[in-house]
Each structure stands twice: as structure tokens, then as C-alpha cells.
Amino acid sequence: MRMAELSTTSGVPVATIKYYLREGLLPAGERSGPNQSFYGQEHLRRLRVIRGLLEVGGLSVAAARQVIEAIDSDLGLAHTFDIAQRTVSPLIDPETLSAEAVAQIDEVLHGWRVSPENPGRLAAARVLQIFAELGQPDLSGWVPGYAAAALAVAEADLDEVDARDDRESKTEMVVVGTVLGDALFAALRRAAQEHVTSTRYTMPPTPAAPTTTAPTSTAPTTP
Amino acid sequence: MRMAELSTTSGVPVATIKYYLREGLLPAGERSGPNQSFYGQEHLRRLRVIRGLLEVGGLSVAAARQVIEAIDSDLGLAHTFDIAQRTVSPLIDPETLSAEAVAQIDEVLHGWRVSPENPGRLAAARVLQIFAELGQPDLSGWVPGYAAAALAVAEADLDEVDARDDRESKTEMVVVGTVLGDALFAALRRAAQEHVTSTRYTMPPTPAAPTTTAPTSTAPTTP
Numbered sequence: 001m002r003m004a005e006l007s008t009t010s011g012v013p014v015a016t017i018k019y020y021l022r023e024g025l026l027p028a029g030e031r032s033g034p035n036q037s038f039y040g041q042e043h044l045r046r047l048r049v050i051r052g053l054l055e056v057g058g059l060s061v062a063a064a065r066q067v068i069e070a071i072d073s074d075l076g077l078a079h080t081f082d083i084a085q086r087t088v089s090p091l092i093d094p095e096t097l098s099a100e101a102v103a104q105i106d107e108v109l110h111g112w113r114v115s116p117e118n119p120g121r122l123a124a125a126r127v128l129q130i131f132a133e134l135g136q137p138d139l140s141g142w143v144p145g146y147a148a149a150a151l152a153v154a155e156a157d158l159d160e161v162d163a164r165d166d167r168e169s170k171t172e173m174v175v176v177g178t179v180l181g182d183a184l185f186a187a188l189r190r191a192a193q194e195h196v197t198s199t200r201y202t203m204p205p206t207p208a209a210p211t212t213t214a215p216t217s218t219a220p221t222t223p
Numbered sequence: 224m225r226m227a228e229l230s231t232t233s234g235v236p237v238a239t240i241k242y243y244l245r246e247g248l249l250p251a252g253e254r255s256g257p258n259q260s261f262y263g264q265e266h267l268r269r270l271r272v273i274r275g276l277l278e279v280g281g282l283s284v285a286a287a288r289q290v291i292e293a294i295d296s297d298l299g300l301a302h303t304f305d306i307a308q309r310t311v312s313p314l315i316d317p318e319t320l321s322a323e324a325v326a327q328i329d330e331v332l333h334g335w336r337v338s339p340e341n342p343g344r345l346a347a348a349r350v351l352q353i354f355a356e357l358g359q360p361d362l363s364g365w366v367p368g369y370a371a372a373a374l375a376v377a378e379a380d381l382d383e384v385d386a387r388d389d390r391e392s393k394t395e396m397v398v399v400g401t402v403l404g405d406a407l408f409a410a411l412r413r414a415a416q417e418h419v420t421s422t423r424y425t426m427p428p429t430p431a432a433p434t435t436t437a438p439t440s441t442a443p444t445t446p
Contacts, residue, residue, distance in 0.1 A: 045357065052353045056313075078420050085413045108411075112418040120413025127407040130275040134268065134399065141386060145379030146404070147411050149372035154415035156368030158423060163364060176357065178416075181369070182409045184350045188331075188370050189404070190308045190343025192377035195335040197301050200381060
């Protein structure tokens with residue numbers, strides 16, 4: 001299809017598509033004339049990946065390009081994970097972390113095969129450090145629940161990657177899942193917070209907000 | 224303490240503190256002279272909350288102000304949760320969501336007390352819609368694992384709020400926990416992904432990255 005049709009089908013404005021082409025996010029189309037290129041289904045699909053990374057994942061264009069290069073690379077899954085993780089994680093200088101916060105997170109991660117410079121380990125230590133600075137150093141009842149849930153989610157992530165047929169769709173799931181999985185979990189956590197809050201505090205539904213389903217007895221895992 | 228000491232103790236530059244004062248993030252100090260104000264421990268604590276929201280949570284100054292106003296308000300916990308959630312969630316027009324994505328998420332949330340306009344419900348539907356547009360509509364093996372984990376995390380969140388003594392520290396946990404909890408979970412998910420990946424694919428540790436702990440047999444919840 002031509003640029004105009006690619007724009008109509010994807011819903012992405014022509015100027016934005018040209019910007020993605022210039023920035024190297026979208027591969028060039030096949031030249032079909034002096035001033036014309038032909039775009040295929042792979043361009044449409046890539047446009048949707050780009051949109052997911054930028055709009056839902058909140059990545060910068062530079063970060064999205066790194067992630068897309070990982071999809072197009074020949075790297076193994078573990079290394080693709082590593083690139084995806086580093087791209088979407090804040091860069092943290094270990095020197096700025098307190099020894100207490102690092103010790104706390106290593107206690108939580110005890111028994112996990114995690115390298116010292118794993119971006120998640122450092123980012124988690126930083127969160128604990130901020131809580132400690134807020135005078136809330138004892139999170140021993142809170143953090144282990146997060147760690148157990150994170151492990152369950154990581155197992156689900158890898159199950160989903162394993163279920164994909166070919167290498168391209170596996171790596172796509174690794175990078176898209178890493179980015180969109182954060183957004184999905186944060187979203188479900190908000191919904192779960194409303195559920196748990198209204199169950200515990202029996203908050204009356206506001207007139208504009210009737211509950212979608214009433215019987216809490218059918219909730220999957222409420223105690 | 225004076226402004227200079229507040230800056231030294233908090234590590235936040237004087238110009239930044241003045242900016243937070245102008246933007247209404249930090250309450251004014253007590254006037255102690257024509258050109259001088261006195262700041263107390265509550266200013267130091269608030270500066271740390273602000274830093275957590277802006278730097279770790281990635282909130283805008285306007286969003287951080289809304290969250291801080293919720294801490295200072297007299298609203299009940301459920302409403303404070305609601306404000307914190309709306310502030311940190313992407314604003315999604317339900318009209319832009321496909322009926323399929325909404326139906327998919329409502330199936331996942333079946334039995335939860337969640338209002339239709341819960342920002343998490345809408346944001347989760349949007350993520351599923353993007354996956355569907357990528358030609359990956361069947362996530363029935365993936366999303367329920369996320370929902371169960373989100374419910375466990377929300378229970379941990381509310382346990383932690385309940386464990387706090389007074390109203391101010393409860394609401395602070397609600398808003399700080401909502402924002403920093405996302406960052407903590409995303410971080411722990413990355414560490415868990417490395418653990419599960421290296422366990423499943425037996426990736427040899429790179430020379431620069433020895434594993435911190437070897438015995439996977441002690442991992443909390445691996446199958």
C-alpha cells in the first residue's frame with residue numbers, strides 16, 4: 001500500500017509516519033517510483049508496536065528504537081530480555097544507593113538468580129531507600145507480597161513467550177510484553193485496589209459509579 | 224531551620240526548593256524576619272515525598288500537587304485512593320476502546336467490585352486492545368496470572384495502610400504507595416524475569432555478572 005493508505009489503515013498521520021521513518025523506528029518502504037514507496041503488512045504491524053511502546057509504554061523515541069532493534073536482531077531471548085529491561089528501567093548509579101536498602105532488597109531476592117547489576121534490583125533498592133528516608137523503614141510486611149506476585153507474573157510472562165511459534169513473535173512478546181506488561185499490571189492493580197478497598201471499607205458506590213458486578217463471593221482469590 | 228540548612232539536609236538545591244514553594248508543592252515556612260522563613264521537620268519530610276513522586280514516580284509537578292493536596296485533605300481513604308489512582312493513570316476516553324477489549328477485561332475482573340470508569344479497568348482494556356491490534360488477541364493464558372497477582376498486591380497495599388497508626392501516615396502510604404508501588408513492582412518483575420529466564424534457559428552468567436545467590440531450590444515460589 002502507499003503512504004496515504006498506511007496512514008488511513010493505521011490511524012497514524014502521514015507526518016508522524018514520516019517522522020518514524022526518519023528516526024529509524026519504521027523501516028523504509030520498497031521504492032516503487034521516483035517519489036513513491038510501497039508499504040506492506042509488516043509496516044502496519046510495526047506501526048502498532050511503535051504506538052504501543054510510545055503511547056502506552058511511555059518510552060522516548062530513542063528508547064523505542066533500541067527496543068525495536070532488539071526485535072530485529074539475532075540475539076537470544078535472554079539477551080533480548082536484558083536489552084528490553086535496561087531500556088525501560090531507570091538508570092541507577094549503585095553508588096547512590098544506601099547499604100541498608102541494598103541489603104533489604106537482597107534479603108527479599110534471596111535464592112533468585114539475579115546479577116548484582118540487574119536494573120530491577122537497583123530500582124527496587126532505590127524505592128526502599130526513599131521509603132526509609134520518609135521514615136518508613138519497616139516494610140517487611142509489604143515487600144515480600146510484591147516479590148511473590150512479581151515471580152508469578154514473570155512465570156506468566158515466560159509461559160507466554162514459550163507459547164509463541166517463531167523467533168520473531170517470541171522476541172516481539174519479550175519486548176512488547178516487558179513494556180506493556182508494566183502498564184497492564186499497574187492498571188489491574190488499580191482495579192484490584194478499588195475492589196479490596198470497597199470490600200474492606202464498604203464504601204457506598206457513588207451515583208455515577210455503580211459496581212459492574214455485585215457478588216464478591218465469586219472473586220478469584222479474596223480471603 | 225533556615226532555607227540553606229533545609230537544602231543541605233535534604234540534598235535539594237535552594238533554587239529547586241524555591242520552585243516547589245512557588246508551585247505550591249511545599250507549604251511556606253514560618254516567617255522569622257523580613258526576608259527569612261523557618262522550616263521544620265515536616266518540610267524535610269514533604270521534600271522527600273515530592274522527590275519520590277517526581278523522580279521515582281515520574282509524575283509531573285501538576286500531578287504531584289494533586290497527590291499532595293490529597294494527603295493534606297480530610298477525604299476518606301477510599302476517596303484518597305481514587306484521587307491518587309486518577310492522578311497516576313493515563314486518561315482514557317472509553318469511546319476509543321473496542322467492545323472486544325472491554326469485554327475481555329470485564330471477564331478477567333468478573334466478581335470484582337470495580338466501577339465502570341475505574342481508570343485501571345480502562346487502561347487495562349487499552350493494553351489488551353493494542354495486543355489485539357498486533358494480531359495477538361488470545362492472551363487467555365497470560366492476563367489471569369496478572370489479575371491474580373494484582374489482587375495479591377492490592378491486599379498487601381491495604382494491609383500496609385491498615386498497619387499505619389494515624390490518618391496522615393495512612394493517606395501518605397496510600398498516595399506514596401500507589402506511585403512508588405508501581406515502580407517497586409516493575410523493578411521486582413525485572414529481577415524475577417532474570418531469575419526465571421536464567422532458570423529456564425540455563426543462560427551462562429556473563430563474566431561481569433555473577434549471580435548473587437546460586438541455589439534456586441530456595442526460591443520462594445518457583446514450581
